[in-house]
Amino acid sequence: AKDNRTIMITGGAGFIGSHVVRLFVTKYPHYRIVNVDALTYAGNLANLKDVQSAPNYTFEKADITDETRIKELFVQYQFDAVIHLAAESHVDRSIMDPLAFVRTNVLGTANLLHIAGAAWKNDYAGKLFYHVSTDEVYGSLGAEGFFTEETPYDPRSPYSASKASSDHFVMAWHHTYGLPVILSNCSNNYGSNHFPEKLIPLMINNILNNKPLPVYGKGENVRDWLFVDDHARAIDIIFHSGRVGEKYNIGGFNEWKNIDIVHLLCSIMDKKLGRTPGESAKLITFVKDRPGHDLRYAIDATKLNKELGWKPSLQFAEGLEKTVDWYLAHQDWVKEVTSGDYQKYYTEQY
Ligand code: NAD
Numbered sequence: 141a142k143d144n145r146t147i148m149i150t151g152g153a154g155f156i157g158s159h160v161v162r163l164f165v166t167k168y169p170h171y172r173i174v175n176v177d178a179l180t181y182a183g184n185l186a187n188l189k190d191v192q193s194a195p196n197y198t199f200e201k202a203d204i205t206d207e208t209r210i211k212e213l214f215v216q217y218q219f220d221a222v223i224h225l226a227a228e229s230h231v232d233r234s235i236m237d238p239l240a241f242v243r244t245n246v247l248g249t250a251n252l253l254h255i256a257g258a259a260w261k262n263d264y265a266g267k268l269f270y271h272v273s274t275d276e277v278y279g280s281l282g283a284e285g286f287f288t289e290e291t292p293y294d295p296r297s298p299y300s301a302s303k304a305s306s307d308h309f310v311m312a313w314h315h316t317y318g319l320p321v322i323l324s325n326c327s328n329n330y331g332s333n334h335f336p337e338k339l340i341p342l343m344i345n346n347i348l349n350n351k352p353l354p355v356y357g358k359g360e361n362v363r364d365w366l367f368v369d370d371h372a373r374a375i376d377i378i379f380h381s382g383r384v385g386e387k388y389n390i391g392g393f394n395e396w397k398n399i400d401i402v403h404l405l406c407s408i409m410d411k412k413l414g415r416t417p418g419e420s421a422k423l424i425t426f427v428k429d430r431p432g433h434d435l436r437y438a439i440d441a442t443k444l445n446k447e448l449g450w451k452p453s454l455q456f457a458e459g460l461e462k463t464v465d466w467y468l469a470h471q472d473w474v475k476e477v478t479s480g481d482y483q484k485y486y487t488e489q490y
């Protein structure tokens with residue numbers, strides 16, 4: 141592939157996307173990175189302040205479902221590759237408003253595939269469409285076992301169904317039109333710039349503000365947590381060295397019950413805020429379970445490890461402490477993203 145590739149990164153103003161944009165802009169000064177993002181409630185250019193004036197970085201506000209606009213961008217920039225992260229990403233919102241997820245995740249992905257395919261027709265050399273997806277497409281595990289790349293799809297929420305559908309469209313474009321694609325399915329990320337509707341940043345924010353900590357059901361559900369920079373690093377490696385037409389699972393080898401994470405966060409925050417041990421944990425409140433709540437996700441990332449040598453770099457306790465420190469130092473960011481619409485969402489959800 142060319143050294144001076146122009147890459148469209150969709151969803152670059154979001155949580156994971158901003159970490160991917162930063163990595164590519166700083167590590168590959170010879171690439172031109174175009175961040176294409178609609179700036180929904182989840183997109184925030186403040187996430188990219190440190191790279192916004194880099195000479196190899198450009199931002200384009202655009203909706204991935206907008207056929208005319210995305211076509212124009214392909215003409216203007218002559219993209220060599222797409223790394224597609226733009227999505228509606230929150231399961232609870234998908235239960236409230238499923239069609240928004242069908243629109244962005246299904247129609248938006250198909251629109252990008254359609255336009256990339258047409259733009260690159262008969263000249264696929266050096267081209268790549270990299271689709272970033274989730275382990276939730278595999279459904280829910282019991283106490284045993286792991287998701288591998290061969291696990292059949294079994295999505296159970298509107299979010300995971302929309303992501304599963306987008307994965308199928310990506311593979312359909314590969315098999316039908318020969319589009320060079322790669323797909324990865326990752327477990328739960330955490331780290332800086334994580335929107336405070338998701339478990340870890342929501343709990344940090346509520347502990348800090350002495351608000352109830354809403355644990356769904358009995359808090360027995362298990363997730364496999366990965367530091368967001370480790371995900372970005374995996375995307376970098378797969379983008380450059382992964383095999384076209386293949387999918388790779390990415391995971392933290394780091395399973396935690398929700399209730400144990402909440403307790404761990406409470407004890408970290410007690411120390412940071414100078415509270416007596418056990419004080420923050422008094423805020424824990426068990427609330428109505430999420431409908432269709434998947435019990436357990438656990439990723440087998442052996443393929444990525446054996447083929448491309450990737451493994452997570454950070455211990456969870458260290459990553460979590462770093463994350464808490466980031467939120468305590470960036471209360472201005474939290475205030476900004478929790479103003480306006482967030483209050484309405486929070487009231488409807490809890
Ligand atoms: P996020 O919600 O933080 O960010 C999504 C970004 O996409 C935002 O910047 C938003 O403005 C943008 N966007 C939404 N709709 C758009 C549209 N129609 N057109 C253009 N831009 C639009 O999401 P995230 O957590 O960073 O997730 C990024 C990707 O990674 C998603 O595809 C998600 O499914 C996947 N993923 C997330 C996790 C996780 O733990 N967060 C794990 C595995 C996979």
Ligand code: DAU
Pocket residue numbers: 229230231232273274275276326327328329337338339340342354355356357359361362363398430437
């Ligand atoms: O597995 C990857 C997925 O991880 C990504 O594809 C999604 O985009 C991402 O949002 C995340 O989905 P989850 O549903 O696992 O994440 P969430 O942070 O919403 O919830 C984590 C667990 O915590 C889940 O079992 C539900 C529970 N939970 C969540 C919230 C927000 C609570 O108990 N209370 C809460 O208030």
